Amino acid sequence: MTRTPGPLQSAPLPADIDDATLARRVLAGESGAFELLMRRYNRRLYRVARSMLRNDAEAEDALQDAYLAAYQSLANFRGEASLATWLSRVVVNQCLGRMRRQARRDNIVPMVSLGGPDEQEHAAMASDETHRPDRALLRAELRAVLERKLDELPETFRTVFVLRCVEELSVEETARCLDIPEATVRTRHFRARSMLRESLAQDIDVAERDVFSFDGERCDRIVAGVLRRVSG
Numbered sequence: 001m002t003r004t005p006g007p008l009q010s011a012p013l014p015a016d017i018d019d020a021t022l023a024r025r026v027l028a029g030e031s032g033a034f035e036l037l038m039r040r041y042n043r044r045l046y047r048v049a050r051s052m053l054r055n056d057a058e059a060e061d062a063l064q065d066a067y068l069a070a071y072q073s074l075a076n077f078r079g080e081a082s083l084a085t086w087l088s089r090v091v092v093n094q095c096l097g098r099m100r101r102q103a104r105r106d107n108i109v110p111m112v113s114l115g116g117p118d119e120q121e122h123a124a125m126a127s128d129e130t131h132r133p134d135r136a137l138l139r140a141e142l143r144a145v146l147e148r149k150l151d152e153l154p155e156t157f158r159t160v161f162v163l164r165c166v167e168e169l170s171v172e173e174t175a176r177c178l179d180i181p182e183a184t185v186r187t188r189h190f191r192a193r194s195m196l197r198e199s200l201a202q203d204i205d206v207a208e209r210d211v212f213s214f215d216g217e218r219c220d221r222i223v224a225g226v227l228r229r230v231s232g
Contacts, residue, residue, distance in 0.1 A: 019083035027074055038067060041084055044167050045091045051162040052095040054151045066094040081176050088177035149199050157192035164189045
């Protein structure tokens with residue numbers, strides 16, 4: 001019989017508590033345990049949801065619903081996979097459900113199925129440099145570009161890329177999270193990287209033509225400056 005965690009109670013917990021003990025203490029109804037569990041995996045799980053749903057608010061909502069579902073079914077966690085992998089599967093299922101409901105509302109067929117066949121297609125800089133305001137702005141701009149390019153990828157490739165490259169999960173862990181063969185993970189990861197490189201290269205090709213642009217205003221300013229010096 002499935003056992004639901006009891007009423008939440010406060011209790012101090014060490015930050016390095018292992019996942020199995022953490023899960024048991026959540027089941028015992030300790031609010032501090034459940035809060036620690038969420039804070040421990042929030043970033044990874046949000047990235048999974050965001051990679052699938054392509055919307056910040058939707059990803060937050062889906063993650064909250066997934067946490068509630070995980071809380072209610074935590075007794076089903078058997079430790080056959082890591083707690084992170086089990087939670088990731090809960091999030092994936094929550095997102096797939098939302099995508100199917102949206103597809104029905106839009107009267108369309110979902111583009112992809114995570115469990116189906118593969119039908120679709122430098123180290124950090126020195127610390128002083130890293131914290132310069134201009135470097136921070138550049139990183140923010142690059143991150144925005146990469147996020148936009150990721151959003152343009154088909155969902156199957158996008159999610160695999162986030163788990164493998166952003167969260168740095170192994171091929172095996174990614175396969176477990178998404179319930180797909182390891183060979184499919186490798187294929188989708190390779191295709192995702194190829195598509196991202198191609199997309200970014202296209203933007204770079206366009207940007208190259210505008211490097212050190214010599215627009216009319218600059219031209220006028222130089223001409224006026226020279227004429228002033230000549231006439232002076």
